Amino acid sequence: MRFQRIARFAAGISVAACSISLAHAQSMPATPDQAPSGEAAPGEANEPGVEIIVTGTNIRGTKVVGNSVLRVTSQDMLDSGRSTVADFLRELPSNFAGGVGMSDNAQGGQDASSAGSNLTGGQGVNLRGLGALSTLVLVNGRRVAASGQYGDFVDISTIPSTAIERIEVLQDGASAVYGSDAVGGVVNLILKDHDDGLHTTLRLGTTTQGGGSEALLGGSYGTSWSGGHLFAAYEYYHRDRVRADQRAIYNGGDFSDRGGINWPQYTARAGTAANIFSGTAAANGTVIATVPQGSNDALSASDLTTVSDGVGNTYNPWANVDVLPRVRRHSFYLAAEQELSDALTLSGDLRYTWRKTDYNSGYAVYYGTVPSTSPYYIDGSSNNFGVVIDDEGLVRKARVDSFAAHLALDAELGSGWHARFDGSYSREVQSRYATMLRNTNIMEHTASGAYAPNSITCALSGLNSSNIGALSSPSEAQSYCAGLDYETWNPYSTEALSQAVLDELIGYEDLRYVSQLVQFTAKADGTLFPLPAGDVKVAIGADYRREQIGGALSFNYRSTDDEYIQYGTTRRQVGALFGELSVPLIAPDMNVPGVRSLDLSSAVRYEHGTGLGAFDTVNPKFGLDYVPFDGLRVHGSFGTSFHAPPMRYMYDGVQPTTGGNGAFLRTNLYTAPCDTDLVALNGVSGTPGGSGNCTFTAIVVSGGAGDSLKPERATTWTLGADLEPPMIPGLKLSASYFNIRIKDRITRIQSGTLGSILASYFATGSSPYSAALDFDPDEATVEALFDDPRYLGQLDSGPTQSASDVAAIIYATQVNLAELRMDGFDVSASYRLETAGAGTFDAFFSGTRLLSYKIQAAPGSGFIDQLGKYSSTGNPVKFRSKQGLGWRYGPWSVRGTVNFTSSYECESGCYVPDASTGAPVLATSPVPIGSWTTLDLNIGLKLGGIARALADSSLAFSVVNLFDADPPFIDSGTAVNDTMADPYDAANATAIGRTVSLTFHKDF
Template identity: 55%
Template sequence: MFKQRNFGPLSRAAAASFATLIAVPTWAQDVGQGSIEALEEIVVTGTNIRGTAPIGNAIQTVGAEEIAASGKATVAELLRALPVNFAGGVAQADNNRGGQDGSSTGANLTGGSGVNLRGLGALSTLVLVDGRRVATSGQFGDFVDVANIPAAAIERIEILQDGASAVYGSDAVGGVVNFILKRNFEGVQTSARVGTLTEGGGDEFQASIVGGHGWSSGRAVIGYEYNDRARVTAADRDLKGDFSSKGGVNWPLYTNRVGSAANIFQGAASYLNPVAYTVPQGAGTGLTVGQLTPAAGGIGNTSNPWAGWDILPEMQRHSVFVTFDQDLASGITTQGSLRYTRREGNYHTGYVDLVGSVPTTNPNYIAGVTNNFSVLVDDFVTQRDVSVDSFGGDLGVTFDIGGDWKLDVTGSYSREDQKRESQLERDANIDDFLTGAGGGIVSAPNSVTCSLMGLNSSNIGAIAAPTAQQAFCAGLNYETFNPYSTDPLSAQVLNQLIGYENLEFDSWVRQGSIKADGTVIDLPGGPLKLALGVDYRTEHIDGELNFNYRSIAPVQLPYGETERDVKSAFAEFAVPIFGDANSMPGLRALDLSLAVRHEDSQGLGDFTSTDPKFGLRYKPIDSLTFHGSYGTSFHAPPMRFAYDGPQPVPGGNAILYTTGTYTAPCGTTLVEHSAPNGQGVCTFSAMVVSGGAGPVLKPEEADTWTAGLEFLPESVPGLMLSANYFNLQIDNRLVRITSGALGGILANYFATGSSPYASNLLFYPDDALVQSLYNDPRFVGLVGPGTTLQPSQIQAVIYATQTNLASLKMDGLDLGASYGFDTGAGKFEVFASGTLLLSYEIQAAPGARYDDKLGKYESTGNPVKLKTKQGLSYRRGPFSAIATVNYTDSYECVSGCYVPDANGAPVLNTTPVKIDDWITLDLQFNYTFDQTGNGLLSGAGVGLSVLNATNEEPPFIDTGRYVTGNAPESYDAANAVISGRAVALTVTKSF
């Protein structure tokens, strides 16, 4: 039997039990007289055989004590801090404007948090609860939201850092994260935590109560956790978009020419075109050219694009959970769990900025100028309300069927009901159509256009031959919108300019499994064990959409139902060649394993895959273990990737075009573009195909092998060294191009002339292709400022959808070290753990060269070379303390970043720009009172945590990237957070 060396619990918290600890059997503790047979053997993550470690794999374990001592309030915060988990890809810890994955603005409907092992993306990491699948989250159903799992419910988190489709099937390419719920708990434990961010905002309160009881034939645990976090605004962190003080660009001067008082442009209205005049403060009626102010340098009024935005929303969460085990009869045991979370949030999403044209029918039209304007509607801050109801439950029965063989029959169900209610500019009309002048069918004007038109049923008669568009708008009897006024707008006009989008999105998975495992034969080295079984699951996603921001009248339609059924059969052998009974010098232990799983899917996105895995564990001496594995894994395209029905929501399945959103160097021949606007910036008209790619996607397939060691020398008690090498190649690499990543992809393409995503970028498109996109049911027309364009005027087609890259290759090392010693004045432990990547290369197309992306900044989220945690813990009596240093390596932006020229105007970098490393210090202090007495403080404890104690700012980077409106970011949210120093006090009490 393997024995686990005891290290200090605080150091285990900081080092997260080290990235390469070999998994050991987990033996349950007695709960008074309530220990039951089911507790004797527990299946560890990475194997279907109970009571044995997964042979050949590295397992990282974070226990309940480590979670409590980490200073982190939530599971998402804890996992983000692990070196093996890279934040890029989904659900950043802060920055609400961080794109479709990073916030509720786009595909991440409720601001959830995913796990991204090895930097391969959340969709390549399988997340389980007690070994069962969990319903997916987000608009594309491509990640599991760990923010809905309460920390108080968790006994431990097991992280398998290897491909595991041979055991679990689809999705386990980068690894597996398995949340094990509390089952073996006696008594009552309460906890209360208060925290804040010293830079402002983010006040947080969390409280929990957990009770458990065991009896002669069973046990049960029940608990509740509450979390309430206040918002953090962009103003709290001085986000402005003006990076000149950091050596960057003052972006509002070039890309955010919009203010509370209107600008009037020299030519077409655009956030970045030259401004001719600004209008004066006041009612804005009867203005003449002489009353306007010429705009110096063509800049005009600007504004802070981050004004009114949250970087962290206000969020509340209620969670309840129950686990139970019960002997039903001799040899028959049942076990199960239930959990429910309600999470609600409110986001401030800034002000609406309007760019358009005032027609001559508007009584406020100014003769002698273009009347192409921009103005900020700052009468109120728009908001977005989000909520999610998360359900999960499982029920299983275990039968003794002879010898040590057991039969498990288990069913589980998980569901995520997500809602998002947003306030958005009414800048499109996809529902109403008119007969145009030539007899063709055209889209009707949108609500903003009709508000500007100034026509109603009383004055339309003054026009001898009104156009179809004018007649349509007049029939609405809108109140006229005057963009030249700085007076408050009426409620009626605000309702005309700002609409809503309400989206309900439901995802569920139903899973049933039958498995038998036990000893086949006793070998000299120990029992040869076998597990075999079958598994069936159904995955389902649907939704309902209600909106008026892309229509005049409210529109309600289904979001599109998708479903697939997955059948699996699996087997696994654990073969002990040498063990205690037949060991010899140089061969203390030698174990082999073989697992294989066949999985077949029918429904949206059919697939079939058979995946083997081989494992080896070798101990030449008791203190040294070598291990290795080889296997294949796969990830089927998420159903929403394969669904390409219309979804006219931000980040949904839609086809649109923009006239001033995307820019290119004015001298490039890679794309046809507009004339320079006077500031060295050229725009091009782009048609964007967003959302699901359809059934053309292939499953992602991976080959992975690992080799590692663990050394615990008996001659140096308290020392542990571990290392694990991993190497994987993923073919048909699945990626999703989001709107937030497009700016960076285009900038890199124009700077280098190549891109892994070149097949998604089509310049100088054929008119017939563009016309077919105009005729597509997903087409929603012009979005943003500009005039209506014909197909021949579209200069680029960008497929911002899912795609298969040819291949990704990477290898690296997980490293860990710890040394504990007792000085007599207390126990110390020095620890370190980290992940060092040696390569990360992407091949865009079969036969093409591999491009080195390791440590190269791109908005698509390449990993850095090194992430580590190291520090020192101290314990004496009831007091303990720990200091942890978190290190994220420096990296560089080779192309696609911006620097100011001699005049301050933005230009793409021509030499690599270094992005500094990021080093933060976390401090944790704990004091435990007498656990045996009867006084008020008996069983109590208090802890103080200070995260990022030195208040280290994230390294500066200027990518010129915007996500929602022109809001450039001054840091890389994939590798740093802008929250600042966090201080929290936690009090616990056990009864």
């Protein structure tokens, strides 16, 4: 095994050596003055004598050969009107599906929603729509600790915008340079390390539809001395919550005014005055009566109000729900550098962010049965009820503490060689406190070993140590409840509940995760030998990193006593060797016909990972730049990339929390057409053999794939051209084709997609996720899951199910799907016109057009094109673009930006209202989703000419979404019994609406 690893790396080095040999064979003796000096990144002026590293290469002072690097400055972010780095990058055209967790959408699934694995509501980057896993995010060129329960993205919302110098985006695979995760591209957030004087920023903003008021206060200070400099920055950010009832598009869940479904009529059949059901109490069950207002301590059947429409009372599922939470953030940053001698320089930086978010997450709704032992049992009634518990709103409070430190030693070795030694440490502490119903019990057991009743069941029972003796032969469950001495809950009362009863009904979850990363890098780069076209440069180095993530959970919402569970900490060690070569073959002064210049590059990196999720891989990359004449650059690249499975994907230990590892049974949540023969129906809801949808019993196994996962392996190639015609000064045009092929693609069935996946399967009989769907499982497999420590029991109030009743097992874990193929174009254009008397005019355009996004479910099966096909977790749309005009004249500047997302469709799995009844039914033809166009406006004014006190100060007025365009409507219900269908696709739009802000900047 060790020999094979060495052989693979040696093969990669041999490729680089061949490039050197080829170049040397064509070389001629070079004079010293032919050696080029360090070059700046495109559009950037170097400090005198400073050679910088550009994202995408390890060689100082060279450009990236074969690719173009997108460069965003701090001024670009200011002109955008966006308040945070995360919000700005969301609008990057190649950042498909909006990254991670912009808004707290109900259908976001475990990995996107802050109610699931993205436990603090962090934001990530999703280049190419491949998922945040496939985008490598660096800060100052270094990896940082990962976020989320699974450690599957980097939270860019912890980065203070005050400290940003620039952002560089390489939109191509780059594992040959950076190792794992650089499949869709690399985003490098480069923070300032020097400045002069004091700089202050104050920003105030708000949304015009209500909520979302924000304030940002930032300051930075830079100073320098002989041989050194220091930079420090602080930023405070506050944003108020945006509630769903402040946005008309939610309309209490009734979308019938837009051709959608009035969801509460069919999936929210409960009220503060309880409904009584004829059969099993369920959100879409048949209501036969409602209770009156009052304490209702001694109701009889005659006191009930008969319901004839089967609906009864309904509730607004969006009441007391935040679209965006309240946020507070403090960020600190410090960087310094000191020359130790003529040859040695020491530098370092520290960064700390504390962020707290506070969500309102609605009201608890419970469907159950009042037993005959309760003093509130109604004789002559089914006592199957549904009620909204609105005495106490549910909350979700999250906090993140993010810390990073970096130290580097640079050494000039002479003869054009330079060495650098880096060490960095980062730590992310994430915590979330949430309240929710206490409707399961996975911890306590009765004397026989069976699961004990849950807290709500005991609160309904009416049993306590004083009256249990009245039962001649109480069951184990009844005796257990009596021992708790609970105050009895009367679900038929509309009066305020006591705090004791609320504590019995509403529990908590207190989750904490700690993610850490240590990285050491040693590298050297310099001139290998000269060629007639310039110096052949090389970089070689070694890298080591250690990653770990672990957590703990305190809770009582799945127990009757407070419980504490420590999760196993997962660790990985990764060692790497890398080499890179830059070869100039032809230079302009060589006067070669048809070739102004020609440059080659090659890179190779070997990575070996041990710990949970071992891997072993070698990834090469080759680049070419060809300039046939001044103003035109043709470039191309080819290489392989990979990303290793996040450690927590492979950890299959118990994590009894939302979005964590677990297995649970449901009888009334998953549906299929009542006339299907693809799954056995249980009749809890619907009539098997009839029309409409019927429920089936399923076990969902969530998270924790174990050691079956393999790294994703990608092959990427690009071909593009950059044009700056000399005859039209100021014009820049660029186009690049990219092609990505990923094998062993890692994906996961999430809660937000499961409904549409099942609907598509029952409609077509096949699914890209067929490997994760086990219909008609054998009883031994089911029994094994019943005995699995992750099994959480039956999570609904339907009839108790045995192993023989289970009709399906859904493995909502991570799996390596066979293959993904995609290709497309990145296009950009800009033009600057400088006039003598009317100022400077700018026009700009950038866009990404995808041509395909095809998924193969299993080797040998066909590819299914998901491009432009709606998914609640965000399949990419075909086209995104950003374009606009700018004008600067004297102290004034004006910039207008149009953001465009193309239309797409929901091909299968979406629900529409039945033409005659209005009930949710599966759409039989694709449902179109409109395009979305928004206009942003920024007006800036330098104030120095107004008053002396305002010297070196400026004011900017910004409007995001100037015309307050609503997101395209889509009735995004994921199942016939969906209780919180979103009225828009949060992966490709937002419901925030128009935002206005005023920013004042002052330099001292």
